[in-house]
Amino acid sequence: MGADNGETGEAAADVIVIGAGPGGICTAIQLRQAGIDDVLVLEKSAGVGGTWFNNRYPGLACDVSTDLYSFSFFLDHEWVRPFATRAEIVEYMEIAVDRFGVRDTIRLGVHVVSARWDDEAGRWTLLDANGRRWTARVLVGAVGMFNEFVPPAVPGLDTFAGPVTHTAEWADGDLDLLAGRRVSVIGTAASATQVVPTIAPHTGHLSVFQRTSNWVFPKEHGLYTEEQRRARRHDRSVVEAGRAKAARELDELFADLDSEAKIAEQTAIALANLDTVGDPTIREALRPTARLGAQRPLLSSEFYEAFNRPDVTLVTSPIAEITPAAIRTADGTDHPTDHIVLATGYLAHKFLSVVDVVGRDGVALRDKWADGAYAYLGMTVEDFPNLFMLYGPNTNGGSIIDKLETQTRYIVGKTVYLLKNGVHALEVRPEVVTAYNAQLQADIGAVRAWQVEGSRYYRAPSGRVVTQCPYTVVEYDRMTRVDDLEAFAVTLGERT
Numbered sequence: 001m002g003a004d005n006g007e008t009g010e011a012a013a014d015v016i017v018i019g020a021g022p023g024g025i026c027t028a029i030q031l032r033q034a035g036i037d038d039v040l041v042l043e044k045s046a047g048v049g050g051t052w053f054n055n056r057y058p059g060l061a062c063d064v065s066t067d068l069y070s071f072s073f074f075l076d077h078e079w080v081r082p083f084a085t086r087a088e089i090v091e092y093m094e095i096a097v098d099r100f101g102v103r104d105t106i107r108l109g110v111h112v113v114s115a116r117w118d119d120e121a122g123r124w125t126l127l128d129a130n131g132r133r134w135t136a137r138v139l140v141g142a143v144g145m146f147n148e149f150v151p152p153a154v155p156g157l158d159t160f161a162g163p164v165t166h167t168a169e170w171a172d173g174d175l176d177l178l179a180g181r182r183v184s185v186i187g188t189a190a191s192a193t194q195v196v197p198t199i200a201p202h203t204g205h206l207s208v209f210q211r212t213s214n215w216v217f218p219k220e221h222g223l224y225t226e227e228q229r230r231a232r233r234h235d236r237s238v239v240e241a242g243r244a245k246a247a248r249e250l251d252e253l254f255a256d257l258d259s260e261a262k263i264a265e266q267t268a269i270a271l272a273n274l275d276t277v278g279d280p281t282i283r284e285a286l287r288p289t290a291r292l293g294a295q296r297p298l299l300s301s302e303f304y305e306a307f308n309r310p311d312v313t314l315v316t317s318p319i320a321e322i323t324p325a326a327i328r329t330a331d332g333t334d335h336p337t338d339h340i341v342l343a344t345g346y347l348a349h350k351f352l353s354v355v356d357v358v359g360r361d362g363v364a365l366r367d368k369w370a371d372g373a374y375a376y377l378g379m380t381v382e383d384f385p386n387l388f389m390l391y392g393p394n395t396n397g398g399s400i401i402d403k404l405e406t407q408t409r410y411i412v413g414k415t416v417y418l419l420k421n422g423v424h425a426l427e428v429r430p431e432v433v434t435a436y437n438a439q440l441q442a443d444i445g446a447v448r449a450w451q452v453e454g455s456r457y458y459r460a461p462s463g464r465v466v467t468q469c470p471y472t473v474v475e476y477d478r479m480t481r482v483d484d485l486e487a488f489a490v491t492l493g494e495r496t
Helices: 022-033 086-099 190-202 226-234 236-254 260-274 280-286 400-420 430-445 473-480
Strands: 003-005 010-018 039-043 106-108 112-118 123-128 133-141 164-166 182-186 205-209 312-315 319-322 326-329 334-336 339-342 356-358 387-389 423-428 488-492
Touching: 010 022, 010 123, 010 400, 022 039, 022 086, 022 400, 039 133, 133 400, 182 190, 190 205, 205 326, 226 236, 280 312, 387 400, 400 423, 400 473, 423 430
Parallel strands: 010 039, 010 133, 039 106, 112 356, 133 387, 164 339, 182 205, 182 339, 205 312
Antiparallel strands: 003 010, 112 123, 123 133, 319 326, 326 334, 423 488
16 A cells, blocks of 8 residues: 655555546556555545546436446446436445455545656656645546536626526535526536436426537436346346447447438437427427537437426527526527526546646646647557556547446556566657557548537547547457557666
């Protein structure tokens, strides 16, 4: 375990992981299984689970089947529904931490604000928000994509007299607080599809402001029956079959977005879901206009149903300004409101640069990524020795748990090599990163759905697609299993 000197306010470990979400937890488990015990996981929040611990908005649940949103080494958890809620996923992560014996590696309430590479020492020095220093030979960033939410640039928002709540900052509380109140939700993407149907029955009136219509596919919202739970409990093949089915369905949703036949098939499924909206005018306003795949596909069988309620209004005229008591739209209409909910998403393009990371020769990661984040295999960058990332640039797609296990296996392999062979610095070669990303962007460029204007979610401000991976989960896993040590510059002779 990492040395922790309370008197000097410093702590050291062979490996420090930033973040105790699914990626950080998986890393700690696989490191321990590989015989690496000198590990610390630093988590800024008061509990484990990452984005699932931090986000608490009503209706929050997973869009990936729980059979697939489970670690392959922990499949016997008794889920109560096909798509787990936020609380159920946090419980699963808590159980995993204890079951695989890594709770002692985790330090909660430690917000890492900076990390600097010391070339002489061959170590990373981290500083947390309380001014404490931490050092490590290997640094793993497991902060994910969802760290800073998007503040909407709406004139007058700061003048609104009532509460303004971003879904990312929703506190635990009673939905009765919305009873009888006029509530306005700004946004109709991922968080809105869950928030809107959940809070609609509790409000006096709900107005939903849509900038862009989205593709929303049906999703099973019910519980497992007792018979299903019993079968899953006693027959491992039932869970395995569920994983295989979920993987196929996810592949069908995301794969071959340029196939007109596939697009027609998926379009029919989404539009059948939309047909649940009774009013033809509202239904037409909710009909997606962007090419299928240009936006993040959403899943809900309840979102469209909410618009059949007489106390729910869809507003499509652009927001012009916000006054102390209303949202004014471009058509000149004032929409009186008591409470504004911002369902405007995250700045998903920042990745590990949300931390002030400085590598060799004072190079800052955020400067390195000025035109958009990139990395070799989405995990490591030139000028940043002994540094790896989980869920980094261009690794989004498929089940994130599958992707995290693939990345963790790769990172643990490199870490074992580094620690067991007295390596001072392990740094990916610049020409390797350049070649990898040139091919990657060429493959991304071949996906027409990601080239249209509607694909904002996938892009950095420069316009580069930085979130999406053009390879299937299987293809990406295969790429990470190649013996690629020659892709790295290795400096021997550990110095401390």
